[in-house]
Amino acid sequence: MSELTRTRPATSANRTVNPRALPRRTHQPGRVRHAVGYVLLCLVALLFIAPLIYMVSTSLKPASETFTTPPTLWGSSIEWSNYVQAFTYLPFARFILNGVFVAAVGTFINVAVAALSGYAFSRLRWRGRNGVFVLFLATLMIPQDVLVIPMYVMMQGFGWVDTFQALIIPWAFTALGAFLVRQFFLTVPQELDDAARVDGAGAVRTFFSVMLPLARPTLAVLAVFSFISYWNSFLWPLVIVNDVEARGTIPLGLQQFFGQQGSEWNLVMAASVISMLPTVILLVLLQKHLVKGIVTSGLGGR
Secondary structure, three states: OOOHHOOOOOOOOOOOHHHHOHHHHHHHHHHHHHHHHHHHHHHHHHHHHHHHHHHHHHHOOOOOOOOOOOOOOOOOOOOOOOHHHHHOOOHHHHHHOOOOOOHHHHHHHHHHHHHHHHHHHHHOOOHHHHHHHHHHHHHHHHHHHHHHHHHHHHHHHOOOOOOHHHHHHHHHHHHHHHHHHHHOOOOOOHHHHHHHEEEEEEEHHHHHHHHHHOHHHHHHHHHHHHHHHHHHHHHHHHHHOOOHHHOOOHHHHOOOOEEEEEEEEEHHHHHHHHHHHHHHHHHHHHHHHHHHHHHHOOEEEE
């Protein structure tokens, strides 16, 4: 029996294959494709970053070398004092505090209203819900420029002209936030509401204990959008604010660098770099929520 086993020819089932004997597959086309893709991505990224690099370099140039022929990326010396002069040339610190206050309070109100209205439009059953929601979304088709004059007349009737509440309240109730939150809530299974109702939770407790924690990524995305919108708003503050030095925000403060005596471009660039820091900090702090929020916001529906 052992001799038969020893002399039995090897079959395809028990034959061992040497991995070194197999021909190696080359992945050169795939590697070349990835390399070309990375190069193109770097070029596109450089195209977007180039204005920021020029802004930072100009903010560190002497005033006499802001516009030179041929243009240079860096000046003969690095003038860090431009950032100090940006605060002393105008009350720029006041503009930053005003902008942070207006953007923070407006973002908080916008997120709170969007969360409540999105929950009402998605989970609560009431007559005329879909019709009201369609009318609510129709306000997105109205440009902000068209609303400036009627909004100013309304603020004048309230006695809110040249006040912080006029900068915050009119744009704190937007349909975009309600739409994003509603679409996210529609992706949450109805069984969670049923389980909370079995445990004795009402609509309010279900919202705060179940739905609101799940909506953190979506609310983070909405918070970033709202903060940037308030922070960069120029037309409405220009119309409603009379005392720029007392209640002016960052865009109005940057406009003050352009006067009858000329424009201090190196100080303008230094102030612009400073004005970017709050939004950059906000994006870094909410980075882990943004990707998940962008993926899950507005993709579901029933």
